[in-house]
Amino acid sequence: MPVEHFGCDADKAFLTVACHERPGHIQRIGNDVGPIDEWLGGLAPDSVLAVEATGTCHQVLLERAFRHSLTIYLLNPRDVRHYAESLRRRAKTDRVDAQVIARYVAREKDNLRPYVPPSAAPATWPAKRTTCGLTCRPRPPRRACRSCSGAAPRSCKISPV
Template sequence: MTSEMLIGIDAAKDELVIDSEQELLTIANTAEAIDAWLKTLPTESYIGLEAPSDYHQLMAERAVSMGKVVYVLNPRDMRPYALGLGRRGKTDRVDAHMIRRFITAERGHLRPYQPASAIQHQLALLQRRRATVVKHRQALQKALRSVNELEAPLFDTLAALDVLLKHIDQQLEGVLTLQPALASPSPAS
């Protein structure tokens, strides 16, 4: 006889709030704490995680490596679901409970999480770094454009950031030549 467990987890930087059929608990968002907790679960465990940032990543990857089925959920889907059930509160415990209810009701329509390949990780990292450089370049340009005394240093700084962006773009192209199926339209500056 196998026992099945459905679990909802609200992930934050430092901790994971876990709602299962048996308990509500909080553990540290560290490999050691996650591994210790995962070892207590039955073989047939289904874990739902909301993905507002990267805080869910460690749990998702550790759980899949231990044979658990993981569903990474879009927060934009969870909010209307919670409101539809009359839940107005927004706490980590409420979120974990809503995630568990959601996977209980929708598991048959959800796609299990598949960890990214090393190339996909590298591509995502480069894209995030590129977006950060673009964001800061635009902020510098906006903040200093009307300060005449800083026009020359600003021009030099923006030119250096453009060189950095070209370098990142070359790295992205290199990754995409290794994995052409991941190619999409080039990122906007």
């Protein structure tokens, strides 16, 4: 069976799903764990999914697809909009967006990176919890001087930056 590429347009209540290999086949799925798991369970293991980053509406789908070991791509909405404009798609509906996303991932997946949740990604810097409850990663420390790679100011012949 050939690989199927699905484009998902997410909003608070529903996911609008289009399959690139089945033109005109559009599904609306509830944006909750139960309906998403049921739909993902019916997909072939080598299916490819893509969704636009839309606030928090896409997060349940990302989490559930990752747990089902499916390849999913999180797309920048600006990239998808420019792609749609290049196809001369002027209508901005959930159905059209899902079809454009499906086509985009089918043709451009070799140039995209699959989504990996932050908990599974390797951390290069330790996470720090802020007072508002968000987790952030601090910037790497700056060097004291560009010419001596951070040596003590006394040994540096150029003043520190």
